[in-house]
Amino acid sequence: MAIIINDETRVVVQGMTGNQGSFHTGQMLLYGTKVVAGTSPSKAGQVHQGLPVFASVREAVVERGANASIIFVPAAGAKDAAFEAIDAGCSVVVMIPEHVPVQDSILIVEYARFKGAKVIGPNTFGLISPGKSKMGIMPNHIYKPGPVGLVARSGTLSYEIAAALTNAGLGQTTAVGMGGDPVVGQVFNDVLHEFERDPETKACVLVGEIGGSAEEEAAEFIKTMTKPVVAYLAGRAAPPGKRMGHAGAIIERGRGTLESKRMALEAAGATVVEMPWEVASAVKKLLG
Amino acid sequence: MKLYEYLAKGRLQAHGIPVPPGKLCQTADEVAEAVKEISPAAVKAQVLVGGRGKAGGIKFAQNPEEGRKVASEILGMNLKGYTVEQVYVEGKIDVEREFYVSVTVDRNARRPLIMASAHGGVEIEDVEDKYIVRRHVDEAFGMQPFLARDIAAEMGLTGDIQKQVAQILLKLYEVFRTEDAELVEINPLVVSQGKVIAADARLNLDDAALFRHQGLPEVAEGTPLEQRVKEIGLAFVELDGDIAVMANGAGMAMATLDALQHYGGRPANFLDAGGGASVEPTAQAMGVLVDMNPKAIFVNIFGGITRCDDVANAIVQVKKTRGIPVPLVVRLVGTNEQEGVDILRREGIDAFREMSEAAQKAVAVAGEGR
Numbered sequence: 001m002a003i004i005i006n007d008e009t010r011v012v013v014q015g016m017t018g019n020q021g022s023f024h025t026g027q028m029l030l031y032g033t034k035v036v037a038g039t040s041p042s043k044a045g046q047v048h049q050g051l052p053v054f055a056s057v058r059e060a061v062v063e064r065g066a067n068a069s070i071i072f073v074p075a076a077g078a079k080d081a082a083f084e085a086i087d088a089g090c091s092v093v094v095m096i097p098e099h100v101p102v103q104d105s106i107l108i109v110e111y112a113r114f115k116g117a118k119v120i121g122p123n124t125f126g127l128i129s130p131g132k133s134k135m136g137i138m139p140n141h142i143y144k145p146g147p148v149g150l151v152a153r154s155g156t157l158s159y160e161i162a163a164a165l166t167n168a169g170l171g172q173t174t175a176v177g178m179g180g181d182p183v184v185g186q187v188f189n190d191v192l193h194e195f196e197r198d199p200e201t202k203a204c205v206l207v208g209e210i211g212g213s214a215e216e217e218a219a220e221f222i223k224t225m226t227k228p229v230v231a232y233l234a235g236r237a238a239p240p241g242k243r244m245g246h247a248g249a250i251i252e253r254g255r256g257t258l259e260s261k262r263m264a265l266e267a268a269g270a271t272v273v274e275m276p277w278e279v280a281s282a283v284k285k286l287l288g
Numbered sequence: 289m290k291l292y293e294y295l296a297k298g299r300l301q302a303h304g305i306p307v308p309p310g311k312l313c314q315t316a317d318e319v320a321e322a323v324k325e326i327s328p329a330a331v332k333a334q335v336l337v338g339g340r341g342k343a344g345g346i347k348f349a350q351n352p353e354e355g356r357k358v359a360s361e362i363l364g365m366n367l368k369g370y371t372v373e374q375v376y377v378e379g380k381i382d383v384e385r386e387f388y389v390s391v392t393v394d395r396n397a398r399r400p401l402i403m404a405s406a407h408g409g410v411e412i413e414d415v416e417d418k419y420i421v422r423r424h425v426d427e428a429f430g431m432q433p434f435l436a437r438d439i440a441a442e443m444g445l446t447g448d449i450q451k452q453v454a455q456i457l458l459k460l461y462e463v464f465r466t467e468d469a470e471l472v473e474i475n476p477l478v479v480s481q482g483k484v485i486a487a488d489a490r491l492n493l494d495d496a497a498l499f500r501h502q503g504l505p506e507v508a509e510g511t512p513l514e515q516r517v518k519e520i521g522l523a524f525v526e527l528d529g530d531i532a533v534m535a536n537g538a539g540m541a542m543a544t545l546d547a548l549q550h551y552g553g554r555p556a557n558f559l560d561a562g563g564g565a566s567v568e569p570t571a572q573a574m575g576v577l578v579d580m581n582p583k584a585i586f587v588n589i590f591g592g593i594t595r596c597d598d599v600a601n602a603i604v605q606v607k608k609t610r611g612i613p614v615p616l617v618v619r620l621v622g623t624n625e626q627e628g629v630d631i632l633r634r635e636g637i638d639a640f641r642e643m644s645e646a647a648q649k650a651v652a653v654a655g656e657g658r
Contacts, residue, residue, distance in 0.1 A: 076499055099496040100496060101494050101497035101500070102393055102470060102494050102496065102497070103427075103465065103468055103494070103497065104497075105398075106393065106399065106400065109398045110398075110426070110427055110428040114428070138592060139591075139593065139623060142592070142622075152539070154537055154538055154539020154540065155537050155539070155592070156535075156536050156537025156539060156540035156590050156594075157537060157539030157540045157542075158539070159592045159622075160540060160643070163590070163622075180538060182393055182395045182470075183395060183398050187396070207539070209538075209539055209542055210542070212395040213395070214396065234542035234543045235546070236546040236550075237527075237542070237545040237548070237555060238542060238545070238558070239525075242558075243523075243525070244523075244538060244541070244542050244558055245523035245538025245541060245558065245560040246538045246539070247495075247496070249538060253413065274550065275543075275550060275644065276543050276547075276643065277642070277643055277644050
């Protein structure tokens with residue numbers, strides 16, 4: 001099994017005909033994702049990457065049975081795209097764009113709650129259930145199926161850790177990108193709940209960073225989890241008041257420090273490692 | 289983007305929140321002129337740092353002569369690294385009570401959060417939790433007047449003051465929404481002769497939403513180097529060490545700094561070269577690192593969407609066109625790794641596979657560490 005997406009996930013790509021959308025549609029098809037259609041209001045009726053292009057998500061749902069959407073439209077149009085996908089009945093909406101206004105994200109998350117949809121991101125690399133389905137922009141070759149559930153804020157750092165897990169013989173059930181923005185649809189807590197319920201996930205890896213308190217909130221749930229959790233937290237060397245690339249990665253007024261996250265996670269029973277290259281061996285040890 | 293106090297107050301006033309009379313001035317003469325109309329006055333440095341008062345950036349004037357004198361002291365002074373180029377001359381208010389009100393985004397609840405306290409002022413950070421009222425707003429339905437009344441009552445306010453504060457809370461939420469704010473804060477919100485007035489204000493706008501707000505004056509934030517890299521379109525922060533760092537992806541860049549520090553090195557900067565950067569921006573970023581004149585440069589790349597050969601070509605381009613006069617340590621793995629390693633090797637640059645080994649090496653060549 002896997003969480004959130006699997007081989008029954010039928011994907012519509014919003015903004016498929018743009019540069020990024022087009023490239024990653026190709027990559028997802030190569031990976032074996034069931035991409036069934038794309039949308040583009042100006043290119044409806046055309047065929048792109050061998051797939052039909054529709055004017056609306058609703059058509060992709062009705063005509064091609066799409067049940068999930070991945071969004072590659074520019075940030076200014078991201079809110080409209082997400083509302084359209086949720087309204088059309090997509091149960092999973094992956095939002096790749098960065099620089100989505102936070103007030104737009106708040107409304108998207110409210111609407112998703114109301115309609116029972118799962119929004120991943122914005123500003124996420126997406127998610128992948130190795131061997132089954134990939135909705136995202138991560139490289140295809142670094143994952144393999146296995147027992148580890150991975151959830152991270154940051155793309156490249158999670159690739160580093162996923163590759164190290166794979167090299168150590170530890171495949172993944174699903175790897176989820178929470179997204180680097182202050183407001184995102186699925187936080188560590190939500191994803192860990194899914195991993196706890198998933199029978200094939202035997203251990204979880206959480207890749208966090210400074211800023212916000214999603215790690216502290218996750219710690220509350222980790223206390224009750226039956227599965228072991230290994231955490232790596234980035235941003236030890238970051239000074240307060242400076243935004244470290246991600247809109248969410250900033251230590252403000254003493255909140256969101258690495259130390260408070262580490263203490264909360266350790267108190268909850270998680271193994272917190274100092275450096276990213278220590279994750280795989282820590283997982284191996286816990287799985288015995 | 290943080291707005292200067294005078295701009296923030298201008299926005300509050302536009303939404304109907306009372307603020308003291310004020311005038312923006314660039315010279316001592318202008319200040320003297322302004323104090324003729326506004327007296328007694330506070331002359332306040334317009335810089336984006338906290339604690340201006342304690343640092344000597346706020347002074348008072350009873351008459352034009354005093355205005356000229358304090359203006360000449362403040363204008364041009366260095367306030368926590370920023371040169372004061374403008375002052376805001378503002379009517380001094382007799383403060384009877386100080387409150388605190390703000391609207392911000394609660395990331396965990398994923399909703400706007402209103403915070404309010406009857407114990408406002410400079411010590412707000414130390415105010416006990418029980419004296420701070422916290423209420424979320426369901427943005428799908430918006431702010432409701434009852435919520436503003438509730439909050440004002442829970443602050444312990446009564447009568448006309450309660451009514452005024454409730455009105456201000458409604459308007460403050462309107463500012464938060466319509467201006468696309470990340471934070472709008474009034475501290476202190478003061479009671480002066482029976483009227484509730486915003487004595488100081490912070491308004492931080494969401495950079496991602498600036499496309500909806502044309503015509504705002506550019507507020508230069510960060511060091512000159514940070515501003516330069518921002519123009520290239522990359523995320524960059526100057527730190528106080530001397531190993532210059534480039535990595536791809538924000539999390540990876542943070543982890544790279546942590547690794548250097550772990551081995552006793554001192555990183556000079558945070559630089560996210562992007563998750564899928566091509567040759568040209570990567571070469572520009574390398575150029576910035578060379579300009580920083582560090583003791584060593586550390587490039588840490590996990591090629592996913594980023595291609596290792598692109599990164600290698602960028603490094604070689606910088607080496608050939610302008611030279612890299614300091615030790616360079618490169619860690620390169622992932623997509624097109626072998627091509628990248630070969631390109632570097634032809635130029636006499638070795639690449640590491642392991643991040644830990646590379647970080648140790650970078651610390652060693654910089655002459656730092658244990």
